[in-house]
Amino acid sequence: MNDSSKLNPWQWSITHSPILHTLRWMRYKCLKIGSPNQQAKSIVLRAELPNDIENLIVTTTTKSKLWSDERVEIARELIAHAQDAIEAGRTSEEISEQFGDPKRVAKLMRRSMKRKRPLYWRTYRNTKRVILGSLAIMLLFYGSLAIRFYTGKPKVRSNYIADLNALNEGYSEDQKSWMALMDVGLQWGQQLWVFENALREQGDDSGLPRSESISQFFQRIDESHPEYEEFVQLIHGFKPELARLREAATRDVIGLPVGFESTEVEWEGRSWTTGIIPATNEDYKSNSMIGVLLPHLGNVRRLGQLLVFDSHIALIEDDVDRYVQDLLAAMGLVRQVKQEPYLISKLVGIAIHKLIINELHSTLKNNPGLLNNDQIIKLAHLNAEVGAQEGFGMDVERISFNDLAQRMYTDDGNGNGHLTAEGIKWMSQYTVPGRVGRNTSVFDILMNDESVIQLIRPISIVRSMDRKSELRLYNNHLNSVERVVDEGPEYFGSIIDLETSSSFYTNDSDPTLFSLTKVMMPAVGNTLNRYYRHKQECIGLGTMLAIESFRLKESRLPEQLDELVPGYLPKLPRDYMNPGQSLKYNISTNGYVLYSIGSDGDDDGGQQDEESKSRNKITSFDVFSLRFQSKIDPESGLAQFGNQGQPILAEPVGPDGDWILFDSRHVSE
Amino acid sequence: MKLERELMRGAGPTAVLKLLSTREMYGYELVEALSQKTDGVLAMGQSTLYPMLYNLEAKDLIEADWRSADNGRDRKYYSLTGKGKKKLKSDMESWEKLSKAMVSLGVLKGALA
Numbered sequence: 001m002n003d004s005s006k007l008n009p010w011q012w013s014i015t016h017s018p019i020l021h022t023l024r025w026m027r028y029k030c031l032k033i034g035s036p037n038q039q040a041k042s043i044v045l046r047a048e049l050p051n052d053i054e055n056l057i058v059t060t061t062t063k064s065k066l067w068s069d070e071r072v073e074i075a076r077e078l079i080a081h082a083q084d085a086i087e088a089g090r091t092s093e094e095i096s097e098q099f100g101d102p103k104r105v106a107k108l109m110r111r112s113m114k115r116k117r118p119l120y121w122r123t124y125r126n127t128k129r130v131i132l133g134s135l136a137i138m139l140l141f142y143g144s145l146a147i148r149f150y151t152g153k154p155k156v157r158s159n160y161i162a163d164l165n166a167l168n169e170g171y172s173e174d175q176k177s178w179m180a181l182m183d184v185g186l187q188w189g190q191q192l193w194v195f196e197n198a199l200r201e202q203g204d205d206s207g208l209p210r211s212e213s214i215s216q217f218f219q220r221i222d223e224s225h226p227e228y229e230e231f232v233q234l235i236h237g238f239k240p241e242l243a244r245l246r247e248a249a250t251r252d253v254i255g256l257p258v259g260f261e262s263t264e265v266e267w268e269g270r271s272w273t274t275g276i277i278p279a280t281n282e283d284y285k286s287n288s289m290i291g292v293l294l295p296h297l298g299n300v301r302r303l304g305q306l307l308v309f310d311s312h313i314a315l316i317e318d319d320v321d322r323y324v325q326d327l328l329a330a331m332g333l334v335r336q337v338k339q340e341p342y343l344i345s346k347l348v349g350i351a352i353h354k355l356i357i358n359e360l361h362s363t364l365k366n367n368p369g370l371l372n373n374d375q376i377i378k379l380a381h382l383n384a385e386v387g388a389q390e391g392f393g394m395d396v397e398r399i400s401f402n403d404l405a406q407r408m409y410t411d412d413g414n415g416n417g418h419l420t421a422e423g424i425k426w427m428s429q430y431t432v433p434g435r436v437g438r439n440t441s442v443f444d445i446l447m448n449d450e451s452v453i454q455l456i457r458p459i460s461i462v463r464s465m466d467r468k469s470e471l472r473l474y475n476n477h478l479n480s481v482e483r484v485v486d487e488g489p490e491y492f493g494s495i496i497d498l499e500t501s502s503s504f505y506t507n508d509s510d511p512t513l514f515s516l517t518k519v520m521m522p523a524v525g526n527t528l529n530r531y532y533r534h535k536q537e538c539i540g541l542g543t544m545l546a547i548e549s550f551r552l553k554e555s556r557l558p559e560q561l562d563e564l565v566p567g568y569l570p571k572l573p574r575d576y577m578n579p580g581q582s583l584k585y586n587i588s589t590n591g592y593v594l595y596s597i598g599s600d601g602d603d604d605g606g607q608q609d610e611e612s613k614s615r616n617k618i619t620s621f622d623v624f625s626l627r628f629q630s631k632i633d634p635e636s637g638l639a640q641f642g643n644q645g646q647p648i649l650a651e652p653v654g655p656d657g658d659w660i661l662f663d664s665r666h667v668s669e
Numbered sequence: 670m671k672l673e674r675e676l677m678r679g680a681g682p683t684a685v686l687k688l689l690s691t692r693e694m695y696g697y698e699l700v701e702a703l704s705q706k707t708d709g710v711l712a713m714g715q716s717t718l719y720p721m722l723y724n725l726e727a728k729d730l731i732e733a734d735w736r737s738a739d740n741g742r743d744r745k746y747y748s749l750t751g752k753g754k755k756k757l758k759s760d761m762e763s764w765e766k767l768s769k770a771m772v773s774l775g776v777l778k779g780a781l782a
Contacts (some may be wrong), residue, residue, distance in 0.1 A: 074719075076717060076735070076743060076745070077696060077745055078719075079686070080695065080696065080742065080743060080744050080745065081696045081700075081715055081719075083742055084697035084698070084744075085697060086694070087740075090699070098714040098715070099714060099715055099716065099766045100715075101716075104716060105715065105716040108716055108717075108719075108720040109719060109723070111720065112719070112720035112721070112723035115723065115727035116727040216714055279706045410724055490715060
């Protein structure tokens with residue numbers, strides 16, 4: 001007897017192991033040693049049946065494709081049947097006719113014989129079916145994703161360039177300064193370059209180390225520098241252009257048209273940007289907002305430095321009118337550049353304003369009474385205008401984001417869509433989404449292989465956020481940023497933490513997890529801090545100028561800041577570090593100190609911690625995010641909010657000491 | 670006259686179980702018995718019988734045993750298991766009910782007709 005169902009599991013596993021079965025099959029197929037049908041066939045041949053019946057049985061066992069022992073079983077059964085029929089007097093024709101089509105018989109035999117196979121085999125077969133079925137479903141699913149991903153086409157529908165161009169539509173060319181800024185900036189840039197080359201040729205002894213740019217040199221050069229006189233002569237030779245620059249700074253706007261291509265000239269073997277080719281309304285189809293050129297910003301920054309430096313020289317030359325004109329022009333540039341909708345423009349304006357403040361600090365400290373009241377009032381008014389300029393450049397950030405989204409995602413007509421291969425490819429010219437930094441493991445190496453990335457990237461359709469979700473996340477985040485701008489720095493804690501607000505956002509090294517929000521989100525923490533520092537410094541400078549004006553008129557310092565209101569200031573100067581309170585003002589016999597209570601949130605009487613000062617931590621006195629930290633719920637790890645949605649503040653963590661905005665005390669000792 | 674495939678599929682196994690309830694039988698013997706006792710109505714060839722037997726065997730309704738017959742040849746004898754007996758009893762009751770229902774409807778001729 002050879003009945004496989006009677007074997008114990010161990011015997012069965014040896015006899016019917018799929019692996020051993022495969023090996024046996026390979027032996028039969030590859031080495032031609034034998035076949036599963038050989039034993040059955042030899043049994044049939046030994047039975048000496050008529051040829052036609054013999055053929056039928058052999059064909060049936062062969063076609064059954066069963067295991068060897070099962071074929072033997074069938075062969076023996078059919079032989080016995082045929083022999084019984086012959087013994088009963090049936091002819092071979094009758095037997096053959098009753099037998100029917102051997103292929104069909106083999107099929108039926110195979111089906112029923114398999115049902116007899118033991119549980120182990122059926123489990124193996126069902127498992128294999130489940131796995132193969134799952135693989136097939138996954139393959140089908142992946143195939144549909146790949147088709148969607150690789151055939152999806154973004155549709156560029158909105159012309160955001162027109163929105164930006166519309167900002168300058170109301171101004172005539174006479175009201176715009178961009179042409180003058182480009183011309184004067186080009187000439188000054190070329191002069192500086194010649195000066196820099198001459199310095200570099202002198203080697204490291206020239207006072208311009210290799211590591212230092214001419215721009216950095218520009219900020220630190222003073223009378224003690226060996227090249228100071230030459231530099232002063234260079235600026236003196238630039239008088240006509242400076243006059244043009246001062247006039248340009250009084251205009252309403254910069255008004256640079258939006259463009260994706262600059263105009264260039266060759267000079268002294270180098271290419272110099274002279275202007276911009278304004279984009280047409282058709283250009284938006286092939287150019288994104290991310291490619292908008294702002295070539296004037298470098299010029300504005302350099303020209304701001306030039307004006308402040310020239311004011312410094314004017315002071316040395318006792319030319320107070322020129323001193324004030326230069327500072328007013330520099331302040332005019334700040335006003336113009338801050339008026340632009342771009343965040344980067346506002347940061348350039350803030351940087352120039354800082355130079356102006358430093359210069360005026362030095363002057364009011366070392367030369368009190370130098371400026372007359374009219375000059376002080378002009379400076380104060382322009383400073384107040386600059387300080388009151390609203391906006392943080394988030395509108396253009398939103399426009400840029402929407403513009404990128406329409407170039408990366410499909411559009412279903414309802415504002416939603418999925419990532420596309422075309423969009424990812426397009427984005428890769430600016431950033432490489434989802435790459436592992438170091439090849440430390442096989443996985444990392446695979447994840448950095450372009451062909452592997454191409455293969456798995458369609459999964460980003462399900463792994464990454466869709467267009468609507470990205471827009472929602474980005475806008476929610478920007479809304480929280482704008483709330484800080486609108487409501488005050490004490491709302492710093494309400495800025496949405498992107499890491500915890502979206503589970504799609506966290507993995508840097510996954511090529512299937514792309515987040516446009518992550519790519520596009522400006523570094524708002526530091527920028528917001530600079531924004532409020534600038535606003536505070538504008539208020540500080542305005543207060544300082546008001547005190548100087550008071551001193552000129554009353555021949556004394558005010559006892560309290562209240563004395564300045566309303567004659568010199570419209571209201572008490574706000575201290576952004578101290579919600580609802582004004583700046584602190586301490587008067588002594590040798591001068592006064594004007595200060596904010598700083599990032600530690602308490603009044604230290606106008607003193608900075610000397611130890612912190614010596615460790616170059618002075619800037620941390622003016623860090624708003626240290627002052628206004630949110631209270632964190634220990635259980636959830638999330639920021640806590642009050643009933644009105646305002647953040648509940650934790651104890652400030654800034655360094656002990658105040659933020660000194662102006663200290664005149666050592667001047668009149 | 671031969672039954673349609675669906676009817677055969679329902680009646681065939683019960684018929685085989687019934688034949689095996691009397692004594693153990695080998696394949697050819699079953700073919701002959703089915704043909705003769707049913708006047709050819711339930712006659713079936715190897716292509717139908719052996720797959721059916723294997724199915725019944727897979728369900729543990731019958732069991733098989735190779736034995737040498739008197740003429741010295743090997744034959745596979747099939748016999749009913751305990752489970753097969755219960756199944757036969759249940760099938761017979763079902764057929765009984767079906768038969769009565771068919772009589773009631775006049776499909777079959779019987780005592781009620």
